[in-house]
Amino acid sequence: MATLSNLTMLNAIIASCKKEPFVADDLYRLGYTQVAIEKTVVVAPGETVVPDLAIASSNLNSVCCFEAKSGRNLEAAQGHRYERIEPEHIERFYQFSLKYRAGITVDVSYLCPEDAECIDGLTYDLERESLPFPLVSIGAAIGLVQGRFKHHDLQALFSAGMAVEIEKVPKYYRFDQDSFLYQIAPFVVQTLVAFSQQGVGPTTTQAIAADAYGPYWSVTGPRQRNGIVTKIGKVLKAAMLKELKGFLQGPEPDKKVTPNTTWTLNFANTSGSAYPAQRLASLKAAGEELTERMKLVELGGIPGISGFLFED
Amino acid sequence: MYPQPTARTVPEMIGYFQDRMQAGLARYDSEKKAIFDEGAAKTYLLETDLAIEENNKHDRITAFLREILPTLSCEVQELGDEAFYLITRPNSDASKDRSEQFYLQADDSRFWLLHTLAKSDQADRLQQELTRLPKIDSAWFPKQFLLDIARAKDNSLQGFSSRFDNEPFAKGDEERHAEFSLKLWGNLAREVLQVINSSDVLQRHAAISGVRVRRRVADDTVLDDVNCFGKATAFGASFTGHYDLVAYQIRRAYRRTIVDRIEDQLAIGLSGDNVLEGSPIVIRHQGLDLDLRAFVDAIFSGAGPFRLWGMAETLSESFARVLAVDMHVGHKLTFDIGNSIIRIELPRGSCGNTIARFFTLFQQHYDANASISGGDFETVFSVEEGA
Numbered sequence: 001m002a003t004l005s006n007l008t009m010l011n012a013i014i015a016s017c018k019k020e021p022f023v024a025d026d027l028y029r030l031g032y033t034q035v036a037i038e039k040t041v042v043v044a045p046g047e048t049v050v051p052d053l054a055i056a057s058s059n060l061n062s063v064c065c066f067e068a069k070s071g072r073n074l075e076a077a078q079g080h081r082y083e084r085i086e087p088e089h090i091e092r093f094y095q096f097s098l099k100y101r102a103g104i105t106v107d108v109s110y111l112c113p114e115d116a117e118c119i120d121g122l123t124y125d126l127e128r129e130s131l132p133f134p135l136v137s138i139g140a141a142i143g144l145v146q147g148r149f150k151h152h153d154l155q156a157l158f159s160a161g162m163a164v165e166i167e168k169v170p171k172y173y174r175f176d177q178d179s180f181l182y183q184i185a186p187f188v189v190q191t192l193v194a195f196s197q198q199g200v201g202p203t204t205t206q207a208i209a210a211d212a213y214g215p216y217w218s219v220t221g222p223r224q225r226n227g228i229v230t231k232i233g234k235v236l237k238a239a240m241l242k243e244l245k246g247f248l249q250g251p252e253p254d255k256k257v258t259p260n261t262t263w264t265l266n267f268a269n270t271s272g273s274a275y276p277a278q279r280l281a282s283l284k285a286a287g288e289e290l291t292e293r294m295k296l297v298e299l300g301g302i303p304g305i306s307g308f309l310f311e312d
Numbered sequence: 313m314y315p316q317p318t319a320r321t322v323p324e325m326i327g328y329f330q331d332r333m334q335a336g337l338a339r340y341d342s343e344k345k346a347i348f349d350e351g352a353a354k355t356y357l358l359e360t361d362l363a364i365e366e367n368n369k370h371d372r373i374t375a376f377l378r379e380i381l382p383t384l385s386c387e388v389q390e391l392g393d394e395a396f397y398l399i400t401r402p403n404s405d406a407s408k409d410r411s412e413q414f415y416l417q418a419d420d421s422r423f424w425l426l427h428t429l430a431k432s433d434q435a436d437r438l439q440q441e442l443t444r445l446p447k448i449d450s451a452w453f454p455k456q457f458l459l460d461i462a463r464a465k466d467n468s469l470q471g472f473s474s475r476f477d478n479e480p481f482a483k484g485d486e487e488r489h490a491e492f493s494l495k496l497w498g499n500l501a502r503e504v505l506q507v508i509n510s511s512d513v514l515q516r517h518a519a520i521s522g523v524r525v526r527r528r529v530a531d532d533t534v535l536d537d538v539n540c541f542g543k544a545t546a547f548g549a550s551f552t553g554h555y556d557l558v559a560y561q562i563r564r565a566y567r568r569t570i571v572d573r574i575e576d577q578l579a580i581g582l583s584g585d586n587v588l589e590g591s592p593i594v595i596r597h598q599g600l601d602l603d604l605r606a607f608v609d610a611i612f613s614g615a616g617p618f619r620l621w622g623m624a625e626t627l628s629e630s631f632a633r634v635l636a637v638d639m640h641v642g643h644k645l646t647f648d649i650g651n652s653i654i655r656i657e658l659p660r661g662s663c664g665n666t667i668a669r670f671f672t673l674f675q676q677h678y679d680a681n682a683s684i685s686g687g688d689f690e691t692v693f694s695v696e697e698g699a
Binding site: 038189199 | 646
């Protein structure tokens with residue numbers, strides 16, 4: 001299994017485009033900002049690429065598209081479609097024409113975890129397919145493994161490498177459909193407490209998922225959304241039956257959770273009165289216990305509980 | 313039956329308050345005796361979270377006031393200007409038969425001004441009760457903002473007050489407990505501040521909780537005590553000078569900080585083009601002097617003073633990521649905490665006043681010298697435009 005998820009790698013690049021206290025802000029200092037995620041670019045009739053992330057610097061007249069690969073294999077056809085990407089495609093589909101001068105340099109780079117198997121696999125695939133894209137690994141540092149960036153500033157920056165403490169990389173992307181439930185659970189509990197304090201009435205799995213997922217929900221595709229909603233439904237059901245029993249009410253235990261399943265927060269703050277400190281402390285403890293239980297099941301493989309936890 | 317309002321418009325209120333302040337000063341001159349609080353006009357800056365559209369502003373505010381004020385034993389009546397109200401409340405001192413009057417000016421639907429000539433105990437009581445309700449909060453002025461008010465155009469520093477108490481972090485441990493309190497009026501305030509700034513210990517503990525400002529505009533001079541909870545108390549004979557300070561200088565600067573900087577430029581969210589806009593807000597302080605878990609527990613219990621609930625998503629010896637909820641408005645925010653840095657991610661749509669409240673209280677309970685920056689702003693809180 002790869003050591004880092006695609007999300008962490010993308011978050012590290014996005015963070016480097018901002019003035020961050022815990023992550024090297026080298027890209028920010030070169031004027032790069034994140035300009036698009038998951039945005040489709042037509043590179044030839046009927047052929048598209050959807051970079052995971054694109055960053056741009058108007059100072060340097062440079063755009064760089066990133067494709068994150070947490071596994072060992074490259075999709076060859078996708079790589080060859082990236083070969084066809086030209087500045088005019090970027091201008092047309094990212095609507096840069098108003099902001100940027102002519103003659104943009106467009107780079108495409110693959111990101112992978114600092115993991116020997118991943119690096120070897122992707123290096124082999126890039127060479128086999130004669131794809132000219134730089135491969136950047138992310139681990140203790142963000143650095144160039146092979147290939148060259150067209151833009152000399154990017155080449156210099158990634159060749160020198162940027163220090164990064166993975167634990168401290170901000171979670172602009174919080175989780176996805178491949179995340180473990182224990183990684184998702186704290187965000188769900190946070191949303192439930194916020195909804196409760198706002199006096200939100202009965203709500204749905206989908207509404208909770210959208211809030212817990214964060215800013216990227218609006219640009220997440222339907223398939224991914226379904227996967228996320230399914231996982232959040234599992235977290236909600238597990239929490240309702242144990243740690244958040246009495247706080248969260250949902251469907252009967254034998255009923256399947258759907259995107260439209262209704263959930264009610266029993267202590268919703270409709271009266272405007274403050275929560276008693278004891279209740280707040282118990283919600284915090286419940287959230288931590290829920291997360292810990294899921295971690296034990298998912299990483300520790302505790303038999304017997306997992307069947308309950310993962311049922312739909 | 314409503315009591316007859318003394319003023320029906322903002323200009324009439326200014327005239328009335330001006331007359332009362334001059335009468336108070338004349339009385340002082342003739343009797344040669346200071347009558348504490350008598351004739352001193354007070355204005356409170358309040359922050360509201362009513363999600364008001366401009367086209368239904370008046371009706372929405374009126375309905376809200378009619379809903380909440382009776383619960384505080386107050387009567388409210390609409391006056392002649394738009395979003396201008398008289399709030400009347402019986403004096404809590406039963407030996408006094410008159411009721412207290414408060415003029416609420418909600419022309420800026422987010423940041424309201426509450427003006428009164430009532431004595432501080434009565435006026436503070438209403439402000440405290442109002443800000444305990446959801447959707448209304450105080451304005452919160454950290455040290456940088458208060459000192460900037462004193463440095464702003466036409467103003468000069470005439471004193472300051474300081475209050476610090478680390479009890480939320482010491483939690484009854486007498487050896488760790490530190491308290492500091494100081495009130496200094498006079499023209500040596502700047503020199504005393506220099507002394508404080510020359511000592512690490514004093515810098516950390518001398519939290520600025522208020523400033524005394526002399527404001528001179530043309531022939532008008534007023535002395536105002538501005539405290540960290542958004543209250544300004546005027547002394548002297550010029551209500552117009554006081555009004556100019558609170559309505560134009562302070563309220564505008566606070567709006568610029570909370571709305572233009574924190575909510576519009578620093579809050580994190582996707583633009584219409586799917587660009588992740590905004591920047592984290594960064595508080596730097598002198599470092600942890602307690603275990604990180606205890607630090608997190610002290611801040612994120614959900615109770616006062618910080619009123620933040622939070623659950624650690626990551627917690628190691630040197631780093632914590634806390635998913636928090638502001639219990640006053642129910643908005644979410646994320647705190648990343650290292651040894652001497654607190655990084656705050658405020659989602660777009662969340663209330664910027666939460667940042668002002670947290671930072672002001674952090675200075676008063678943990679590190680009086682903490683700084684705050686974000687994106688291209690070296691300091692988030694400042695009074696002068698473009699600072």
